[in-house]
Amino acid sequence: MTNTIEVQAPQERVLLGGLNYNGRADFDYTMTELQQLAIADELAVVGEVRQNLDRVDRATYFGSGKVEEIKGLAQELNATTIVIDDELSPSQIANLEKQTGLHVLDRTELILEIFADRAHTAQAKIQVEIARLQYALPRIHPSANNLDQQRGGGGFKNRGSGETKTELNRRTIRKRISDLQQKLTGSDQVADTQQQRRNESDIPRVALVGYTNAGKSTTMNELLRTFAGEQGTDKQVFEKDMLFATLDTSVRKIVLPQNQRFLLSDTVGFVSHLPHNLIASFNSTLAEAAQADLLIQVIDFSDPNYREMMQTTAETLKEIGIKDIPMIYAFNKADRCENVSYPEIEGHDLTYSAKDSASIKLLAKMITDQIYANYQTVTLLIPFSEARDLAQLTANTKILSQDYTETGTLIEVQLSPRQLQTYQKYQQVSDQN
Ligand SMILES: Nc1nc2c(ncn2[C@@H]2O[C@H](COP(=O)(O)OP(=O)(O)OP(=O)(O)O)[C@@H](O)[C@H]2O)c(=O)[nH]1
Ligand SMILES: [Mg+2]
Structure with missing residues (x-):
């Protein structure tokens, strides 16, 4: 008998850094979220640095005293990277790296890394790569011929190693972006969804939207299990307790008794300050929600920050250009809340648990009442x-x-x-x- 020992790669030790300028009201919340994102990226958070300033330092982002403090703390805690809760300019990153000796990862790059890690289908991979190349483009020094200073061009996870031989200049990156965009338009998945949309153009469309990990995919799967019969089980979508489990859009038909039917779509979840490039390149994925007759916003009611998450969802929907679509607010995971009875309807709000069959039936009724009204x-x-x-x-x-x-x-x-x-x-x- 052989015993195998799994050797895990040592986790990168990171500090979190946040600057509260202009007294940002959501500062505490975005710092908590940053920590979740770092964990999702398999980083080991060993410390945190915060500073209150009237405005951002143009050269180094943090004020000079803080930069020294970061350097000292990193040495003390053996950290090699600082993850910052904002999008920094290329020169701020360069200066801060020089003065602290740390690798600097900003919020945008962190989210792009997670997306890159989670992308499995051809379409999602192309969409993430476009967003990463767009992020990299202004960060390439014209004279640089190595990718040590050229961020975002290649394997993020192997930061600073193995990239030096690659010679990418702005022109080739631009060319690559336009090639990828063309490939995306012709990709099977986009064509399939569009075809399905044409075939099913008479069926009402309902889209699940909301913060990442709220339970959108679980809700979709339970609706399928309850109403689509045998067919439901092999049409399940991926659900998991992690940020950004879903990076694609899946569309499924739900058929209720009495031939009432609707198309249900499940899509990528949101997080605050989702990078603009990412939203733009995921446009075709998010288009499904934009064309819905009804949105179901799934909310993790058991999370103490659920109100902020709803705010984030509202802001992201606005950025995608979604407005004036009727919405059901579906407060999920009630089974994990104390003293909350479910399922319960109040106006357009439903308190429910995706894992409870009575809840799923009530949700289906709310959906049909609304779409057929x-x-x-x-x-x-x-x-x-x-x-x-x-x-x-x-x-x-x-x-x-x-x-x-x-x-x-x-x-x-x-x-x-x-x-x-x-x-x-x-x-x-x-x-x-
Ligand atoms: N206890 C409990 N757990 C739930 C419920 N609904 C979902 N979950 C769990 O929450 C986790 C996330 O669920 P998903 O359905 O993958 O969430 P999502 O909104 O699709 O997330 P992303 O695709 O990452 O945006 C999973 O571990 C689910 O099992 C619920 O009603 N009760
Ligand atoms: Mg999902």
């Missing part, structure tokens, strides 16, 4: 020559009655406002009054 019952006369439209309606809507006339098929059907626009041409005059 503004449906109208209309009578359509579909000419025999338009059999495709009739087939679409039969597959995707609730048909209440059907009759045949000399000129076509007469149906009584429930339509969404959007469907009504598409099929208005067939509407019988009598219902239009």
Whole structure:
């Protein structure tokens, strides 16, 4: 018998650094979040440095006294890196590295590292690489011919090693970005989602959104398990207790009793100050939510910072350009809260647990009540020559009655406002009054 001993790579020892300028109201919260992000990136947090200043020091970010303190603390605690709760300019990073002898990792680069680590599908990998190259671009010194000063171009995890031989200049990076963007537009996954969207254009669309690790994927899986029957189990999406478990968009069809159906999408979670480049390059992934008829914001109600997380979600949705879509606030993980009864509905709020079957059924009811609320019952006369439209309606809507006339098929059907626009041409005059 052989005993194997797993040898784990020693974790990089890091300090967290934060500057509270202009008395940032969310400072404590973003520092807590920074720690979570560092842990998600498998870094060992050994200490923390904070400073209150009226404004950022243009040269070194922190004031000079603090820079000395950082250097001393790092030596004392054996730290090799400082992770800073902000996006720094390239020269601030360079100066701070020079004066402290530490590797400086800013918030943007940290999030990009985590995304790079989590990306598994071709599409997610391309999207992350585009964002990393865009981050790297202004950080390349024109005369530099090694990547020690060129951040973000290659394996982040092997910081400062093995990159020196690579010669990338701005032009080749720009070319690479545009090649990747082209590849992305043609990628199967984007094409598949678009195709599905066209095929299913008559079905209401519902998107799960919210802070990372709130339970979006778990909610999707439980809805599938409850309503999609056998098919549900092999269509499950990945769920895990870690930040950014999901980096893609998955779309699944949920069919409820009485042929009520909707498309449900699960997508990447949010964190505060999500880098702009990342949002831009994940645009096609996030587009699904932008086109939804209804959003379900999943909130981890058991987290003491859930209010800040909701704020982050609101800000991120705004940045993506999502507004005016009705939203259900789904306060999840109630099973982990003390003295909270669930499932319970109050207006547009649901307190629930994704792991509880009564909760999932109630959520499904809330979704259908909401999406079918503004449906109208209309009578359509579909000419025999338009059999495709009739087939679409039969597959995707609730048909209440059907009759045949000399000129076509007469149906009584429930339509969404959007469907009504598409099929208005067939509407019988009598219902239009
Ligand atoms: N106790 C409890 N745990 C839950 C509940 N819902 C989700 N979880 C757990 O929370 C963790 C995160 O769940 P996910 O569904 O992966 O979260 P997500 O929102 O998809 O996260 P990202 O994809 O990272 O944005 C997992 O370990 C789940 O098992 C719940 O109602 N109760
Ligand atoms: Mg997920």
